[in-house]
Ligand SMILES: Nc1nc2c(ncn2[C@@H]2O[C@H](COP(=O)(O)OP(=O)(O)O)[C@@H](O)[C@H]2O)c(=O)[nH]1
């Protein structure tokens with residue numbers, strides 16, 4: 001086997017007692033190390049590329065069908081109004097058109113806003129790997145660089161200082177990532193959870209208001225994009241490619257469910273004979289779904305926007321959101 | 334749907350929290366390990382860091398501190414009147430005094446109680462008790478006491494045979510010469526008299542003590558109390574010795590052999606049983622400290638012996654299987670930490686391998702314990718860090734040295750003690766001078782008045798042992 005180096009003892013010459021543990025290295029640590037890295041482990045990365053062939057067609061046609069049903073629902077709604085009175089139908093139609101247009105513009109704006117935030121780079125992938133392994137001496141520089149990003153943010157300084165104060169030279173890479181994630185990221189995480197709680201709460205409220213499934217779906221899209229944009233602004237980073245794919249899929253799922261529950265609500269209300277109780281029940285269910293989906297998308301956005309991954313045991317869950325959610329709801333009368 | 338599932342899990346989480354609240358918040362944390370494994374220093378450091386957790390960033394991986402929920406810790410009056418107190422103050426004074434010194438060795442069980450006040454994090458508990466208190470009893474007891482465990486299911490004849498067989502090999506062979514000469518002299522069939530039996534017992538004790546000597550460093554020495562007698566010093570049940578099998582007549586009544594056997598059985602009853610029913614069964618959490626590095630220093634023989642001792646000790650935690658001890662064990666231990674102490678003997682980049690070695694050594698008992706629902710963790714730590722890591726170029730290689738004052742010297746040295754291999758080396762690859770781990774003097778931190786002394790991963794240990802109780 002490989003030869004071991006025999007023990008040896010030296011006088012500690014040239015050693016100054018104040019010598020600090022190696023100064024933080026610059027962001028790209030060892031130049032040789034980068035080539036070595038192949039992102040083959042990122043969850044969901046592969047799965048999203050594989051969607052070809054029949055799967056893709058099914059997905060596409062389902063989406064079209066869904067959009068078709070949404071439009072149909074809107075048309076049916078308008079037709080009903082028209083039957084009541086033509087002028088009612090026309091003015092609702094115009095209103096709906098304006099609203100849809102406005103929402104589409106808003107969605108586009110959020111999208112551009114999100115794109116203008118800096119993208120995740122290799123640092124995040126490196127940290128994800130370091131968080132899983134037993135290595136020593138590689139994470140420090142990368143984390144220092146991640147912290148540098150927030151130099152201009154006064155609210156972050158106490159947390160960054162606490163992180164630096166807790167640094168010890170015996171900490172391995174995984175411990176450093178955990179420490180940074182726990183200590184330095186605390187204020188941002190808390191702010192981001194508040195953002196998610198706020199959006200989840202207002203998602204619940206607005207679901208109650210809208211009578212048309214299409215508007216619900218659009219509103220959902222807009223609100224969630226906006227939430228992701230706010231989170232991205234907080235962290236100063238937007239999700240990387242793999243993270244965006246995951247988020248997009250989750251949003252599509254959310255729109256589908258939110259739109260569908262609205263559709264079902266209509267039917268249910270019809271069946272229940274439009275009683276107040278029936279409507280209340282249906283819309284309460286809808287509000288909950290809306291809020292839950294928003295919360296889940298928000299949580300995913302947080303973990304994708306952070307410069308460091310969450311340690312496995314520390315991922316915030318719906319429980320945390322619920323705390324924020326309660327704070328965000330208007331007080332009970 | 335995933336969301337429903339999450340909601341359900343949330344509800345279960347709350348139920349859990351209610352149950353937790355309904356229970357008493359007291360934890361009995363037991364610390365054990367063989368002689369010189371670092372129990373006293375570990376316990377002292379644990380208490381000290383908890384008492385001073387609010388004075389600086391010293392336990393960043395303990396969640397209750399990191400989340401700012403800890404409100405303070407105090408030493409309380411001890412609940413058990415008949416148990417010696419853990420002398421925290423005097424140990425601490427020794428360690429952090431103007432001329433730091435290691436605490437004097439101890440050889441009995443001792444106990445200290447802390448009250449930890451904190452704000453619960455759960456939604457339910459926060460509403461019911463904005464401030465909660467965890468009563469933490471830390472019990473420090475010698476691992477040698479657990480070493481006796483295998484004796485319980487052996488008869489005197491079986492135990493004698495096993496012990497004598499071990500003495501066929503070096504270094505036991507030469508160390509046991511005097512005692513075996515006495516065995517040859519004594520006539521085991523003659524009527525028992527106190528004096529010859531005492532002489533034989535004392536001779537056996539001397540043999541065990543010689544095996545334990547630092548330069549030999551054997552660990553698997555039964556009965557454990559012979560080397561640390563504590564309160565039983567001089568009692569007949571500590572005066573016996575294993576003997577060769579009888580030739581034909583067996584044990585004549587009233588013979589020396591019968592008396593020896595009687596003492597062996599009383600030892601099992603009064604010493605081993607008593608410890609388990611009075612103490613062991615009351616522990617909730619257990620830390621087993623291992624001084625792996627000193628054992629490696631002494632070469633493959635002592636290391637293998639240490640491993641054998643460890644296996645014996647760990648029988649105490651293998652209560653998954655039905656065994657002879659079930660009548661003794663009503664164990665409550667639900668978390669078990671194996672920790673290599675004195676990790677500051679080696680450079681920081683060696684800790685991962687140190688933990689790997691430890692995992693290999695305890696793999697089997699850890700599996701058993703985990704199987705019966707005990708949560709198990711292995712880690713390397715230093716209760717009081719006495720060295721720092723220095724990377725130096727030497728003969729064209731970058732080596733990680735440790736720098737500190739070796740025990741008995743007064744100047745710092747730069748030591749490369751050898752690298753920790755990933756697996757336990759075969760005796761063939763294990764040259765006498767492959768490892769050179771030195772003991773170090775405790776270091777007084779430059780700002781001892783204000784700062785707490787440095788440690789390595791005590792906070793990880795605390796989080797594992799107590800984190801769930803401080804939620
Ligand atoms: N370098 C270092 N030495 C330690 C540490 N803990 C214990 N020791 C050494 O181990 C010896 C025995 O410690 P002690 O706690 O008395 O062991 P006990 O017999 O298990 O209680 C001490 O005298 C120290 O030399 C540590 O964290 N670092």
Ligand SMILES: [Mg+2]
Nearest residue numbers: 372373438439
């Ligand atoms: Mg001790």
